[in-house]
Amino acid sequence: MGTGTSHPDSERVQSGILVENSDYKILLDIGSGVLHRLTQLNLDIRSIDSVFISHFHIDHCSDFLPLCQSLWLSGYEKTLNLFAPPTVRDWSRGLFDISFNYLREKILIDTTLLSEYHVVPLGDFVITVSPTLHGNYDTRAFRIEYGGKSMTYTSDTAPCRDVIELAKGTDVLIHECNWLDGVHPEGVHTSPSEIAKIAEEINPSKIILTHVSPEVVANQKKVIEIVGRRTTAEVILGEDLMTFDI
Numbered sequence: 001m002g003t004g005t006s007h008p009d010s011e012r013v014q015s016g017i018l019v020e021n022s023d024y025k026i027l028l029d030i031g032s033g034v035l036h037r038l039t040q041l042n043l044d045i046r047s048i049d050s051v052f053i054s055h056f057h058i059d060h061c062s063d064f065l066p067l068c069q070s071l072w073l074s075g076y077e078k079t080l081n082l083f084a085p086p087t088v089r090d091w092s093r094g095l096f097d098i099s100f101n102y103l104r105e106k107i108l109i110d111t112t113l114l115s116e117y118h119v120v121p122l123g124d125f126v127i128t129v130s131p132t133l134h135g136n137y138d139t140r141a142f143r144i145e146y147g148g149k150s151m152t153y154t155s156d157t158a159p160c161r162d163v164i165e166l167a168k169g170t171d172v173l174i175h176e177c178n179w180l181d182g183v184h185p186e187g188v189h190t191s192p193s194e195i196a197k198i199a200e201e202i203n204p205s206k207i208i209l210t211h212v213s214p215e216v217v218a219n220q221k222k223v224i225e226i227v228g229r230r231t232t233a234e235v236i237l238g239e240d241l242m243t244f245d246i
């Protein structure tokens with residue numbers, strides 16, 4: 001749904017991925033703009049079953065509240081499953097008990113606090129979780145298995161052993177690429193040459209770059225060339241509303 005960052009971009013909203021099979025619809029992150037992107041798919045938002053939030057940076061969670069209001073107004077009758085790191089407790093208390101009290105009890109939310117190595121079966125999906133390395137922020141990456149195939153979404157991370165182990169052998173690797181190679185703060189995000197090293201170890205068949213900043217987009221040809229240096233995987237710079245069958 002969204003492949004951008006916190007930097008406003010006319011072509012890219014913030015982070016969000018919709019994963020679906022015939023029975024289940026899961027959102028991985030729901031940053032600003034993702035709710036509107038869902039409507040561009042002509043998707044009935046009431047068909048969404050679960051939302052996984054990787055961490056509580058605003059570009060990964062800020063449309064959760066608009067989603068709740070929309071589900072309430074559209075007569076959502078299910079319980080929405082929310083999966084998030086333990087900090088969700090304070091976050092949702094702040095949202096529903098203090099700031100937007102009118103939404104309380106308008107929609108039923110079943111919250112699961114994701115431990116660092118949680119495994120979540122959802123219908124025929126199995127979602128395996130790992131911690132990432134993203135400054136001091138408690139953040140999760142997600143691997144989804146279904147029908148013998150898999151995809152892994154790194155969320156925000158610097159190169160991280162846990163994420164590499166989670167993703168090993170995955171078919172589709174959706175990796176963040178927040179900035180170009182160069183001097184950056186340690187342990188926050190990943191650059192193209194770092195993704196190239198990671199891809200060599202994970203060995204996916206396809207790499208989709210997401211969380212791409214305007215500077216990465218402006219240099220996309222070079223970025224794709226660098227990421228592909230050590231792998232035979234197809235490398236794609238993600239765009240909003242791209243779809244893939246896995």
Ligand SMILES: [Zn+2]
Pocket residue numbers: 055057134137156
């Ligand atoms: Zn972040």
Ligand SMILES: [Zn+2]
Pocket residue numbers: 005006015057059060156211
């Ligand atoms: Zn982010």
